[in-house]
Amino acid sequence: MTRALVTSSLIAMMSTSALAGDITVYTSYEEDEAAAFLDLAREALPDVNINMLRLSTGDLAARIIAEKGNPQHDVVWGFAASTIVNPQIKDTLEPYKPAGVEAIPAAFRAKDGTWFAVTGYMAAFCVNNERLEKLGLEMPTSWADLTDPAFKGEVVMPNPASSGTGYIQVSSLLQMKGAEQGWAFLDDLDKNIAQYIKSGSKPCHAASAGEYTVGASYDMRAIKNIKEGFPISMVIPAEGSGNELEANALVASSKNKEDARRFLDWTVTDEAATAYLKWKAIVTIPGGTMPQHFLDAGLPADTNSVLHPTDFEAAANDRDAILAEWQGRYE
Amino acid sequence: MSEVALLLQKQVSKGSWVNDKKVALIVSGVVLAMMVAFLIVPILSILSRSFAVSDGFGLENYINTLGTSRIWELGLNSVVMASLAASIAVSLAYAYAYALQRTDLPFKGILRIVIMVPLFAPSLVQAQGLIFLLGRNGVFNRFLGFDIDIYGFWGVTLANSLYTFPYAFLILSAALAVSDARLYESAVVMGAKPFRIFRTVTLPSTRYGIFAAIFVAFSLSITDFGNAVVIGGNFNVLATEIYNKVIGQGQFGLGAVVGVMLLMPAVISKLLEKQISKRQHAQVTDQSTPLQIRPNRLRNLVFGSYAWTIAAIFLSVPLIVFVASIVKLWPYNMAFSLKHYAFDVQNGTAPLWNSVGVAFATAFLGVVVVASAAIVSAKFKTVLSGPISFLSILPASIPGMVLGLGYVLAFNNPSNPFNMLYGTFPLIVLLYIYYNHAQGFLISSTSLKQISSTFDEASTMLGGSTLRTLFKVTLPLIWPTLLGVGVFFFMRAMVSLSAVIFLITPQTQVAAVSVLQLSDRGAANQAAAFSVCIMLIVIAMLLVVRLVLWLAGAKNVTLIR
CATH class of the missing domain: 3.40.190.10 (Periplasmic binding protein-like II)
Incomplete structure (x- = not known):
């Protein structure tokens, strides 16, 4: 009509x-x-x-x-x-x-x-069910879960210096935890990260292909890969998803x-x-x-309930400083 | 350009006003003018951004970039990785080229084609193929019980060795193709053992080829970011730093600084080239006789097993890509399916046919461009020879992304006299030619350097002009090499991606971009299927050209020398 x-x-x-x-x-x-x-x-x-x-x-x-x-x-x-x-x-x-x-x-x-x-779009994890089972790991529900030593070497996320998706993930964590706790958390996370991949969609593809257990990526990438038939689950991080x-x-x-x-x-x-x-x-x-x-893939009907209220202006203004700090710490 | 040359030749043979020196200078001038328009101007357009700072011009970008320890670490990573990749590629390729040029192995035609595979599949698909094979969930780990972790330094080094192998092979094969039997005969008469003959005759006679192959393999490895992005893991190099700055953050100035650093290998090799060239002596003189290969079972057994092992490694990557394109969902559902060949990418298969047209144009024009450059720098001794030979090899040191953006900056500018080419296929053709110029040029020069100047002298003494010698003596000797250069340009134009994504428009889509679009949206199997179509087209074109040559009576000519 x-x-x-x-x-x-x-x-x-x-x-x-x-x-x-x-x-x-x-x-x-x-x-x-x-x-x-x-x-x-x-x-x-x-x-x-x-x-x-x-x-x-x-x-x-x-x-x-x-x-x-x-x-x-x-x-x-x-x-x-x-x-x-x-x-x-x-x-x-x-x-x-x-x-x-x-x-x-x-x-x-x-x-x-x-x-x-x-x-x-918003940050989401792609979790390979086959690999999760093989390694005897529990389905993660939050960023915090990914810092569990059991996930060491099994997590990939986009490199914020080359990927916008990677940057929103990092900047949303810093925004919600504040600079000091935020960087301390990223330090913990870094211990488990196998690779910072240079694109936002590739971490999900890597998890879908079974190369790694968890690929931090974004919502539609996960949903589409589930539809393609890959044995993965989508997880929206419980802390609130950067978008x-x-x-x-x-x-x-x-x-x-x-x-x-x-x-x-x-x-x-x-x-x-x-x-x-x-x-x-x-x-x-x-x-x-x-x-x-x-x-079915796991999105709530009201996505506002899981979004972290992003300050887009601050995210844009702080970009150079955050990336410099990030590269100094993790690369 | 060839028309200009022909016209000049006519005038010369008629004994008109144009003398030899002038002809050489005019032809050299045309070659250089083309290089200025389609290489220098684009490169300067982007590299000059490295001097642009907030308040005008300055060295701020250099001071900030070079003042961090990070850039030196990345530089060291790049140099170590590229040196190792180049050493592996060149040593393996030398032995392979030797097997094809100096033994009488059967099925050489197949061996030649197989080794070219990395040239005629988009590099992103090959990196994907390597992961299908050697990834953490690849064939070896998943189905054969290995525990390989390919990501990182060794993965990039291996990928770049595979990627640069065919370039090294083409150059070394051209170097080994020509030889003077008299040298070998006298060595045998003097009682030299085979290894001693190799060390004292073969190796020195291919000095320039080895040098050129190392330069190409090193430069391509150090400028490539495709392999580093896909299988580099956390191993970062200068090329990925350019990617971060330019693609990740839109900071051309900082990316350009790194781009300038990458020019160093070209400068160093130019300084070395004179020394190497001086000691390279011609293989074909007016008295030489072609080498007759004598049957030798042990030699054939050794080189045969070597060549087929290498060939099997090179075949495994496209084979796995092919398998991934005909199963439902690699690696989870291996049931046969042709569904990935029903392409639902925008424009469907139209970009494939665009690419075929572009590739033919690139092949024809590319041969003319690089052969002219090689001839004027090696045979026409004018003041322009030096600059031309340096500019000819420079593109090997320019990452595709940098050259592509340089083309946008240069040709999208309304004050550029070639502005009307922007957004058209001809500009894409020119980009492909100059992007691959170094490789084509070095293959041609390697061949040329082995033809003795005694031919030129004899021809000149008999009253032949420079151009007459060129058309009557030089070109007939090197045309099989030039044919191979044409095939090389055809393949590159079918699949090169990193530079062309900045020049495509809605009306000028090419095949490699379709593969990227499919891969970006997660349709890995469909991307594999599209690449298989590209590979089949390249093979079909090779067969057609072969047939045409055969019909034309050139039965013993190989497309890839």
Whole structure:
């Protein structure tokens, strides 16, 4: 019903917009998610030729920074908020508030209006059941459990210096415990870490492949790998899960801002939100229910109950200092 | 460029105003101009960022980076790992190339192709294959009861030895391909034992090849971050530090400092090259006769078992990738399934065909570019020869990520005269050519250095111009090597990833990126299946080229020398 409404209103809009054309969208949504969302967006905006480039967060950030002098894209879509606030990227953006953006709680929008986040992800462990059983270990439920000497050499986590997921894990632990206790805890954890892997998804893949017992990663990676059939369980750390937002923004240099804005408007529609719910554990647009297999994998219906209330601004500001300290201690 | 050369040649043969020296200078100038546009400008665009500080320009980035003990530890890690990987790769490859060039083993064709496998599968898949084999839950540990932990120093060293082996082989094989039988005959007449002949005749005659192979294997190992990221574990090197700074934190300036440090091997080897080249004497002179390989059962047995053992090791990685692509869920459900070949990645198999086109263009243009560079630096003695030979080997010291971002900075700039190439396939082709320039150049030069200058002198005395000598004498002698260089460029263009991800656009997608997308989203088996398709296409193309050559009457030519 909503979808029909949205579509018909968009068709109405179409007739008024004479200048339609090409837009280029840069995204870091995972390839399958991005493809699913894009199909819907193309259906909703049939007169706009949407070109999409998908790269992982770090690669895309480097690309955007390198192209800064002459940006080739009109829209940034589903891109880590902790990275979009990097001044080298933020400077390329222009504030835009799509119609209906008020539905998104203010915590998930930039104060100056340069970006807004419709989705996000949170830290989660992937635990290999086969390996856990073989080694006679108990299912961990928290970060604290991972400091048990029994897990020595069996835990992998992302390297915060190269992975945004790794950074939110470390910064959320520091935020919730305070600097002194936080670093002391990370010291304990370090004794059990077999590897700091340089990407956020690889620790979960390593646990799924049975290379290690526990891979600290993020929610959707675990859920998707369970669906693929890997013998793993997802654990949301009991202390509260650090989380990251995936932000959308308008590029200031866009030569087709009208269509770029229409695309951004679409990203906050109910229709889009329905699609996000199929793929994402954190959807900032209220309402809707999550698919059964998310719940089966171990997510609570209300994800707010397990999220650590992240101070995104502090996380961004402290990044260089935290990474320097982290590398000094553990590398 | 070849057209320019042909045109010049015509004018020369007509006895027009252009004299020999001018021709040499003009051709050298064109080669150098291309290098400036597609190598120097991009490299400077990014490396100059190392001097950019908050308030203009300065050495702050260098002082901060070099002032930490961390960077020196990483430097030491890099040098130790790359030296060991290069020594392993070059010694094993020398013996392998010897087996193929100096014995009469059967099935040499198969042995040649098998060893090229690391060149025609994306490196991330090979690292994955190694983990399937030797990982903590790999075949050896899970099914055969071993207890191997591959992650760390030894894993990276092993992976880089495998990865650089074919490069070393191509160079050494070109070095061993040419020989003068008279030297060997006289050695035998003088009563020298085989090992003494090897030490006093064979080894010195391949000096330049060995040097070039060590340089390439060392440089590629020290700049590679793919293997270090996947199986390095907590073993960090300079290349992963660039990855942290540039990809992890968006700090180009600090990454560029490390990038500048990685140029050191190229500078050092350039300083050494003169010494080595001086002592390298030509193998083919106007009086030499080709070496006849005599049957020798013991020798064939020894080299045969060696070559097939190495071949088996090289086959095991693609084989495991192939198996992973046809089972339901490696390593838990080994039931046969073709479901991973129903690609649901964006654009489906279209990027495969894009890559084939790009690879052919890279092969043709790449041969022209590197052969011109090799010829002008070795045969045309002009003031430009020195700079050209240094720039020719420089790309081996540039990590793909750094060159790729340099291309973005240089060609996305509207004031660059080649700005219109940005976002097109031709720029991707040029990136592939200059990214792999050092390897192609060294293979060609190794061949060229073994042709005596007496040919040039004779030809000149008979009134032939430099270009005439080139087309009538030099090219006919080295064309089998150039064919191999073309095949090499074709393979690299099918699979190179680290540089090209910064140049692809929604309209210009290539196959290796599809493998990365699949691997990123956790579809390891589908990524394996996609890689198998890439490998099959490369093999099919090799067969087609072979057939064309056969039909054209060149029956005894091998694609990989």
